[in-house]
Amino acid sequence: MANAPHRGTRIEFPRPLATQRLIRDGQHSFDETATEEERAALADLFGAISVDELSFSGMIEREGHDGLRLNGRLRGTVVQSCVVTLAPVKTRLDEKVERVYSPDIDPENIDLDSDEEDALEPLTRTLDVGLVATEAAALALPAYPKAKGVGTGDHITNTADDDPEKEKPFAALAALKEKLSDKS
DSSP states (O other), X not given: OOBOOOXXXXXXXXXXXXXXXXXXXXXXXXXXXXXXXXXXXXXXXXXXXXXXXXXXXXXEEEETTTEEEEEEEEEEEEEEEOTTTOOEEEEEEEEEEEEEEETTOOGGGOOTTOXXXXXXXXXXXXXXXXXXXXXHXXXXXXXXXXXXXXXXXXXXXXXXXXXXXXXXXXXXXXXXXXXXXXXX
């Protein structure tokens, strides 16, 4: 839902456009590239090591009488930490992004579980293409990035002795009790 954020919300890659102007003009192309400062803020938001590049380009066209359709392409490079080894993992982003905005949608009653490919989003006073790009990038990044050579079955096993008595918290106390009873 990449429209106008709530007051006081920080946007890492802000590129707001007035929707009334977009509807009036009928068509608007955009080509936005995140600055170094914006990429650092996005890396922080994504929990990544860095966002080396991020760009979003496309077209916004009037949809019907008072709606909008956004078609764009998100490209970028994000470096995350491997969840197993903490080694840097580079991910290339090249995502097709589509959104349809309608003034007839109530932002309070959006079906977040909808599987519709062209799910409608509410049309507010501004459409922030930077926020659309941020959402698309966040959804495209792997949730659990893994370095090359790290398999899905890799895991760390317990290297402690397999003696179950050593793992029990009162094993030492039981040994002391046994030792004391032997002396009697």
